[in-house]
Amino acid sequence: MKAFVATLEAVFASSLLLLLTLTLVPLLSQEPSAGDRDVLQDDLVTLQDAGELPENSSGVDSAFTDIVPEGLNYRSSVISYSSSSYRIDVSGGTQSETVRQASLVETQLFVDSASSLSVRFNDSEIATIDSPGYRRVTLPGYGDLTFEGTGSLDAVVRRYTSNTTAGQISGTTLFASVIDARNGTREVRVEAWTG
Amino acid sequence: MDRLGQFFAIGAVVIGSIIISVVVSLSSSFSDPSQTSTSSYFDSAVGSASEAVEDALDTGKSPEHIKKRLYGHHRFVKVVSQRRGIEYRAKHLVVLPGRKVLYLNFAPEKSTVNVSVSGIEVSKTVNASQSAILALPQGDTYTVEIPGEDISRSLDATQIRTVVFTYMSTDSELFRRTTVN
Numbered sequence: 001m002k003a004f005v006a007t008l009e010a011v012f013a014s015s016l017l018l019l020l021t022l023t024l025v026p027l028l029s030q031e032p033s034a035g036d037r038d039v040l041q042d043d044l045v046t047l048q049d050a051g052e053l054p055e056n057s058s059g060v061d062s063a064f065t066d067i068v069p070e071g072l073n074y075r076s077s078v079i080s081y082s083s084s085s086y087r088i089d090v091s092g093g094t095q096s097e098t099v100r101q102a103s104l105v106e107t108q109l110f111v112d113s114a115s116s117l118s119v120r121f122n123d124s125e126i127a128t129i130d131s132p133g134y135r136r137v138t139l140p141g142y143g144d145l146t147f148e149g150t151g152s153l154d155a156v157v158r159r160y161t162s163n164t165t166a167g168q169i170s171g172t173t174l175f176a177s178v179i180d181a182r183n184g185t186r187e188v189r190v191e192a193w194t195g
Numbered sequence: 196m197d198r199l200g201q202f203f204a205i206g207a208v209v210i211g212s213i214i215i216s217v218v219v220s221l222s223s224s225f226s227d228p229s230q231t232s233t234s235s236y237f238d239s240a241v242g243s244a245s246e247a248v249e250d251a252l253d254t255g256k257s258p259e260h261i262k263k264r265l266y267g268h269h270r271f272v273k274v275v276s277q278r279r280g281i282e283y284r285a286k287h288l289v290v291l292p293g294r295k296v297l298y299l300n301f302a303p304e305k306s307t308v309n310v311s312v313s314g315i316e317v318s319k320t321v322n323a324s325q326s327a328i329l330a331l332p333q334g335d336t337y338t339v340e341i342p343g344e345d346i347s348r349s350l351d352a353t354q355i356r357t358v359v360f361t362y363m364s365t366d367s368e369l370f371r372r373t374t375v376n
Binding site for chain 1: 201235236239242243244247249250266268270271274322325326
């Protein structure tokens with residue numbers, strides 16, 4: 001019985017030691033904190049309020065060189081979109097527009113009138129429109145957008161693009177971001193992590 | 196006596212382990228830096244909605260022009276939100292020159308908007324993701340109501356004004372705010 005209790009003691013002691021090691025070691029290593037995130041967020045907002053948000057990620061990187069807390073690696077990204085607008089007026093015929101490739105392409109349709117208007121992409125039908133209003137259709141990459149039938153609408157093709165600086169993220173990451181709607185809408189984002 | 200001492204020792208070890216586990220887990224939950232800053236992102240999205248109207252007005256004042264710009268804006272915010280696992284929807288009302296009001300329901304459900312001016316109420320139900328332009332009688336003050344969101348605001352009808360309801364939700368957080376500019 002005495003030996004059993006001694007063994008039990010040893011098991012508990014070992015478990016306690018293991019628990020302490022597993023929990024305290026990560027706490028001792030340097031981690032990005034909520035305070036670090038607030039610093040980055042405040043600086044992004046300040047740049048935005050001043051109308052000085054850089055246009056691309058390398059510009060954001062330059063602006064944050066002296067701002068990012070010591071010991072943190074960081075990278076930035078700017079997500080934006082570009083648009084092309086087409087006026088579509090078809091009456092029993094077809095009208096075709098060529099769409100450039102991008103990571104995500106979609107068309108927003110502002111339909112004035114339509115009657116069995118077929119929307120085709122590279123000869124495959126992707127939508128049929130019978131009523132006025134707003135429609136959004138995702139386009140699968142590069143190709144020809146064709147409207148066939150009867151209808152009157154504006155087609156706005158949007159390409160979403162992301163500009164990201166190099167940086168290998170490892171460990172705990174924090175990020176700050178702002179949405180800027182001056183001269184189009186874009187998101188400027190800064191991610192930070194320990195090396 | 197020897198056995199009693201051993202039980203005390205084991206008890207101390209067990210209780211100590213529990214206390215340390217609780218303290219460590221509590222301290223880590225208070226300083227979780229990987230927590231997404233959805234709150235800051237939401238604030239930014241709310242502010243950007245009125246910026247989008249100003250941006251549209253810089254290049255044209257027609258309702259159609261403003262409508263397309265706002266659709267582009269809200270769709271962009273939705274795309275970025277989806278990439279971060281955030282659900283986004285918005286209801287955007289703009290008082291335009293010529294006694295017109297643009298109402299954009301960027302949400303997956305129907306929405307009714309009521310605008311009262313000079314004792315006359317104009318009401319419109321707008322389908323999911325659709326918009327409408329309301330023509331209003333003469334008056335200096337509009338009272339805007341969006342019953343589905345419990346929104347009621349009075350606006351100066353003599354200048355361009357906006358009312359934006361913004362909603363974001365994640366698995367653990369929900370944000371909703373109405374702003375008037």
